[in-house]
Amino acid sequence: MGSTMTQDDTAQDAVLTLWDGPDGLHLVCAAGKPAALVGGDRGAEGDHVLLLRAVQPLVEILAVGQGRRSANIRHTATSVGEHLRVDRVVERAGLLGREVSIEQIDATTGLHVRVVLLVKDRSVRAWTEVQNGGVRPVVLQAVSSLAVSAPIGGHGSTEAVSIEGWSDWLGESRWLRSRLDSNEGLVRLDLVAHQHQDARGSRVISSAGTWSSGARLPAGVLESSDDGTALAWQVEHNGAWRVELAERIDAAGSPTLGLVLLGPTDSDHSWHRRLLPGERFTTVPVALASGATGSQSAVAAMTQHRRALRGAAEAGPWVVFNDYMNTLMGDPTTAKLLPLIDAAAEVGADVFCIDAGWYDDSGDWWDSVGSWEPSTRRFPNGGLKAVVAHIRERGMVPGLWLEPEVVGVRSPVAEELPGEAFLQRVGERIVEQDRYFLDLRHEASRKRLDSVVDRLVDDFGIGYFKLDYNVTPGPGTDLDADSVGDGLLQHNRAHLAWLDGVRERHPLLVLENCASGGMRSDAALLSRTHLQSTSDQQNPLLYPPIAAGALMSILPEQAANWAYPQPGMSDEQIVFTLCTGLAGRLYLSGHLDEMSAHQLAIVRSAVRLAQRGRPQLLRSMPIWPLGLPGWEDTWVASGLHTSDETLVTVWFRGGEQRDTLLHLPAGAITTAFPETDPENDRFSDDSWSVIRCDDGTIRIHTDSRVPQARVLRITHRSRA
Structure with a gap:
């Protein structure tokens, strides 16, 4: 059973709540305006406040000949987005939650726009479908997958923190917290004094080409520094994408934050799509997840969404x-x-x-x-x-x-396949570091x-x-495509379809x-x-912030951290690299064939812990007892939390700062790895002390200046 709200119903203001609370999210349909998705607490603030904040439309579309309604270099305040009017809203129960479909029409271009929201618990997956219902072609330059007004409620940029991910080869999953109103963010412009409703710029997070996380990570969190309300976002696409954060002025003259998530765009990725009458275009999917107690609560909600997206629990071999x-x-x-x-x-x-x-x-x-x-x-x-x-x-x-997606220039396959089977620009095959790229549309x-x-x-x-992929072709291919970005988007989707086919033929x-x-x-x-x-990083001392940071965007059971113990390492060095592997899904390498029996015993104990902990890992939530790590931090910590126990990996990367304070759940603390050897007392931890302080924090101290690591287990007290 479901419900439908038609155009006649939307002649009056209406609010449909996806979920409520301080971190709530609501669909707002105001009479004579485009639909909007608005954050905040409906119960505490009332619908009139939500209607006031609905200044960022749910959909933004840039099209040739339409442009923006106010001059800016963003992808908001678009003419099409402003002209959309709600035709109907359909709500029904789905297999995994609620499905809300918002259909809108732009009378000027004849575009019919449908946004699909799949709502489960405190997360939503969304995409936008655009159909040309007019009589003339429309050239799309950008279409938002989802746009949110006041994503963390009434908290504007002066109270908002953006947590954004940076990446590089050997330096992946680096996260930075910064206030949105900092110098590199949304500084105060006094738009009201200039009689303007919109800034012209924005804070932009984007990636180009086929390395979707090659420079920036397609996930992040907005958090209020006032009350901890937080919203996690992710772009679910294996190609180019863009995210914008900007301020718009509401009817009361107050700045309201807007969050817009997009796939490829014309300005960033040389993407445009010519939509003939009757043709349809669908954006890349995106997701949001909220939490009322800080960024880690929003990441936990996003972790649940990622597991639902993957479907059934992990099967098959593990280590x-x-x-x-x-x-x-x-x-x-x-x-x-x-x-x-x-x-x-x-x-x-x-x-x-x-x-x-x-x-x-x-x-x-x-x-x-x-x-x-x-x-x-x-x-x-x-x-x-x-x-x-x-x-x-x-x-x-x-x-x-x-x-699989590349062919070396010396390979006979380069001549066996037709030229149209490769990504091309202006009639020439794209070559990067002596490799061609297969065009999976062919x-x-x-x-x-x-x-x-x-x-x-x-x-x-x-x-x-x-399945590796060590080169990237740039903006895309212009062969059989409206634009190079459009060719790349089609190839990206063909790549996903190919993977789906592999899994269907070989389910195990x-x-x-x-x-x-x-x-x-x-x-x-x-x-x-x-x-x-999670990385190609070969220096074990540089891996901990990567392993800890990976859990922000990768499920714990998918985060394969390399552990490469070597026969020339000390016991503490072997333990250090194995702890990195145990911070997610243990992924082994190293010259085990040259190790002593004692060294192999240490490795074997790590493997046993990983295998025994598999059920907990599959349902664990990531935590960061020291906060998200900096690249040069002396102490790094991340945890895997379940209702039964919490496993916390703590790395000391050497130096003079030989103690730290961790915020961890209550319970009895033991060392899960390395195992204590009663025969030689090699890991008796005389130099590594773990003490719970009166305020509940955990103090860790080491007498040594050399790098060390441990996996701690906190067994939670049973509830009465």
């Missing part, structure tokens, strides 16, 4: 050993792999993944990718199949590294990749693929998402893959 990082580094051979396979099996790994180079006979695997046929030189006796068979004999799932490209995956699964028994296949580490860790890909390599 992965990969031969690349600080180990074989793309030079696998039978002689090198067999001892590693045996050692990985001895410590209890569930998967053994052979990384890059397995297909190359030339000694330079980078520009030879594309055929994905096993090397005969590297695997002389029985070939790669014999190595894969040994992995299975040792009780592990065999895995292979693939970079049937020949998709068939080629399907044949590779099916052959390796069916003939070799591969059960795990690490485990897929790892990787792009030079975390350069493409977006919700679109993460909803289709099992785990995400």
Whole structure:
């Protein structure tokens, strides 16, 4: 059953609450105005306040010949967005919650616009559909997926904090908290004195090309510094996107914050789409999740949304050993792999993944990718199949590294496929670092990749693929597209459809998402893959802020943090890198085959903890007892919280600042890792003290100046 509100009903002001409270979100349909999504507490403030704040329309559309109603360099205050009027609102129950559909019409252009809101608990997933109901083509330059007025209620930029993510190769998941009214943000302009309702600029977070998280992360949080009301957002797209934060003046002359989430745009990404009469365009999906007790409560709500987006709980093997990082580094051979396979099996790994180079006979695997046929030189006796068979004999799932979307310039596939099967600009194939890019809109490209995956699964028994992506093609392709950005968007969507096909044909296949580490860790890909390599960082001392920060945008059970213990490390160094792995989903590498029995025992205990903790990890919520880490912080901490227990990873990166205070839940504290060895008392923690203070905080002190790490377990007191 559902309900429908028609145009006649919207002749009067109406408010539909998605969820209420200080962090509430409401659909506001004011008579004679476009619909708006407004944050705040309906009960405390009343509908008149929500109507007053509804200054940012629900939809913004830039189109050639329409433009903006006031001069700015934003994607708001658009003429089409202002001219939209509600035709009807339909609400019905869905499989995972409520579905609210808002249909609006722009009489000037004839555009029919529908926004779909999928509401569950305190989160909403949304997208916008635009259909040309007129008689002339309309050239779209930008279409918002969702726009929100007063996203954290009545708290404007003077009380708002924006938590935004920065990324780089080897430096992923760096988060910065800053006030919106700081010097780089929305400074006070006194728009009212200038008789203007809108600023001309905005605070912009965006990414271009196919590395969706290559520079900025497609997720963030707005938080009120006044009462802790918070709203998390994410763009669920594997390509270009843009997010804007700006102020608009309401009817009472007060500044009201606006949040707008978009996919590719003309100004940022050379995107436009010519919409003929009757044609339809759908934006990339986005999501919001709110919390009333600070940013971590909003992230918890977004974590629940991400799990719902992925569907069923994790299945299949759990702890992965990969031969690349600080180990074989793309030079696998039978002689090198067999001892590693045996050692990985001895410590209890569930998967053994052979990384890059397995297909190359030339000694330079980078520009030879594309055929994905096993090397005969590297695997002389029985070939790669014999190595894969040994992995299975040792009780592990065999895995292979693939970079399916690229073809090296030396690969025979570069000549076998037609030119239209590759991304192009002005008639030339795009080349980056000696690689071409397959255009997955083309049937020949998709068939080629399907044949590779099916052959390796069916003939070799591969059960795990690490899907990498180390280069990016720029703004896109102009072949068979209205614009290069439009060509890229179509390719992005074809890539997702290809992954869906792989999963449908091989439901037990485990897929790892990787792009030079975390350069493409977006919700679109993460909803289709099992785990995400969080970084390529090979320095264990630099990894902790990446591992801790990854939990802001990646599910704990997907956050594959590399741990690469080595025989030349001290016990504390081995524990340090293993703690990094245990902060999410343990992802092993390292020369285990050269380790002593004692060293292997330390690794084995970490694997046991990861495997035993799998059920808790699958339902855990991330916490940051020291707040989100800075890149150079001496102490870093992140936690995985459930109703039963909380596991907290604490890293001390060395130096003179040898104590810290953590804010942790109540309960008994023990050390979960490393395990204390009663025979030699090697980890008796005489130099590492953990004390609960009278105010409930946890004081950690170490007598040593060398880097150390521990995983602490807090067992929560049972409720009466």
